[in-house]
Amino acid sequence: MTTVLLVEDDPAARQGLELALSRLGYGVRAAATGEAALDGLDEGPVDVVVLDVMLPGVDGFEVCRRLRRVSNVPVIMLTARGDDFDIVAGLEAGADDYVVKPVEPRVLDARIRAVLRRLARAGSPAETWGDLVIDRESLIVRRARQPVPLTPTELRLLLVLSGSPRQVFSRDQLLDLVWEQGYLGDSRLVDACVQRLRAKIETDTSEPRYIQTVRGFGYRFGPV
Amino acid sequence: MTTVLLVEDDPAARQGLELALSRLGYGVRAAATGEAALDGLDEGPVDVVVLDVMLPGVDGFEVCRRLRRVSNVPVIMLTARGDDFDIVAGLEAGADDYVVKPVEPRVLDARIRAVLRRLARAGSPAETWGDLVIDRESLIVRRARQPVPLTPTELRLLLVLSGSPRQVFSRDQLLDLVWEQGYLGDSRLVDACVQRLRAKIETDTSEPRYIQTVRGFGYRFGPV
DNA sequence: GGCGCTTGTGACCCGGTTGTGACAGTCGGC
DNA sequence: GCCGACTGTCACAACCGGGTCACAAGCGCC
DSSP states (O other): OOEEEEEOSOHHHHHHHHHHHHHTTOEEEEESSHHHHHHHHHTSOOSEEEEESOOSSSOHHHHHHHHHHHOOOOEEEEEOTTOHHHHHHHHHTTOSEEEESSOOHHHHHHHHHHHHHHHHHHSOOOEEETTEEEETTTTEEEETTEEOOOOHHHHHHHHHHHHSTTOEEEHHHHHHHHSOTTOOSOTHHHHHHHHHHHHHHOSOTTSOSSEEEETTTEEEESOO | OOEEEEEOSOHHHHHHHHHHHHHTTOEEEEESSHHHHHHHHHTSOOSEEEEESOOSSSOHHHHHHHHHHHOOOOEEEEEOTTOHHHHHHHHHTTOSEEEESSOOHHHHHHHHHHHHHHHHTOOOSEEEETTEEEETTTTEEEETTEEOOOOHHHHHHHHHHHHSTTOEEOHHHHHHHHSOTTOOSOTHHHHHHHHHHHHHHOSOTTSOSSEEEETTTEEEESOO
16 A cells, blocks of 8 residues: 655645545654654655645745655645746755645545656666565565575575576576585585575475475476 | 667567566667668667677678677677577676576666666766765765775775676676786685775774675675 | 885684584474 | 375574685885
8 A cells, every 4th residue: 555644734625635645545643743753754754745835834845845854755745726936946855846836636546646657657667576575786685674694695596596497406507606616515405405594585495485395306496 | 768779580479578678668669680780770779789690691790890890889698598608708798787588677678777777877977975075076085074095006996896886796707807907816816905995994804884795796786 | 315104915813603513393295 | 095205394503605804015206
C-alpha cells in the first residue's frame, strides 16, 4: 500500500482529503503543522508527502527544504490557484510536483501515481523476484524491503544463480563461477553455502522459493 | 515513455522480447537486421538500443560502431552466454552494457534503467546528501554548512564515488579512476585514503553514513 | 634550504567469514 | 520397507579482509 503523509492545517480540507485518499486505496497519515509533518516521517515509511504551502508557523517551503535534508521522499505541494510564485518557490525548495487548490481527489491521485512512476523509473536498477530485490549495482539485496546482510561468497553465489534464472548449475560449475577457478576441494562446500544463503533469503528453508535443489544435478534459482 | 530499438534477427526471440518490454511500459521498435536498425534510428527518437551480436550480414559490433558515428544513444548488447570475447569486443565497439542470452526481461529492464540513469546523471552542480553538500563547480564540500578541507586525493575519491551514488567500486577500479591509470601498488592504499576521507566527512566512522564498505567487493557512496 | 602538509607503505589487530568434517535427514530405486 | 546415495545442518578453527596507526618519502610553498 502506498502511504501518504498529508500536511494540511485546515481541519475540513484535511479530513476531506484523508477520506478521499483512503477511498482511493492509500494509507494516510495526517499532520496539521510543519513540525508534526517532520515528526510524521519518523513514525514509519512514507511513500509520498502531500504538503500545503500555507501552514501556520513553519511554512510549506521550509518544511520541504528540511525534509529534503533527511529524505528523498517525493513531495507534492498544494498551492493557491494559479500562484506562479508558489509554484516556482515550491520546485526550488525541492518539491516534485504541485496541485492547485481546491484539490480534486482524482487529480491528486493521478499526480501521486505520476510522481511515483517517475521515481520508480529513475530509481535504482534492481531486479525484482517476488519480494526479493537484487540490485547488481549497489550489491544490495532486500527481502520485503529490508536489506539482507550477505557475506561476499553468499552474494557472489546469489548473483551467479540469479543471473541465469531457471538454469541448473552443477556444484562443479558453481565452484568455478563463485570460487576461484580450479578450486580443489569438497564440493559439499557448495551445499553449506547454499544453506547459509537460504537461511537468509528464504522464509521456509524446507520449501525454498528462490533456490531450488535439483536432486542429482545441482541448484537452480527462480520461481517454480 | 522510454523507446527501445530492438535489433534481433530471430523472430521468436524478437517477438518475445517485444512483448515483454511493452508490458514493462517501454515503447518498442524492432529491427531484424543491422541495416534496418540504422534506418530505425531515423524514424524517431530512440532512448536505448538493444542489439544482438549475431546478426546476418552486418554483425552487431559493426552496427554499434556505425551507430556511434551518428548518435550517442546508449547500446546494450545481447551476447552468447559467458563469451568473454563478445563482451570485450562489444564494449570496444562502443556498447554501454551487455546482457547474456537467453535474456530475462527483468534483467534487461534493470540494465536499461541502469544505462539511462548513468546517462541522466549530468545534473545540477551542487549535490546534497543529507547534511553533506558537494559542489562540483567550486569543488567545495560542506558538512552541516561548514566547509570540509579535503586534500586533492581525498576530493578526487569523493567525486568519483559520489558521481555514481550507490554503485560499488572495487579497489582496482578506484585505483584506475582516482589515481593514475596503471598504478602498480598496494591496493590497501585505497583503504587508507577512504579512512582519511571518512575521518573528515563522517560523524561516526564505525557507522559510516556516506561511504560504505562492501566486504569482498569494494566501496560504495550513498545511503543503504 | 627549511617547513609542513600530503601520500604511499608496512605492521598489527580484530572480527567476521569460510572451509571442513561429522552426523542427521530425505529421497528414490528395488 | 530397506538400502544407498544424496542433501541439510551444525559447530569450530583457520584464515582473510579491512580498520587503524605510525612513519618516511615526496611535494609544494615560502
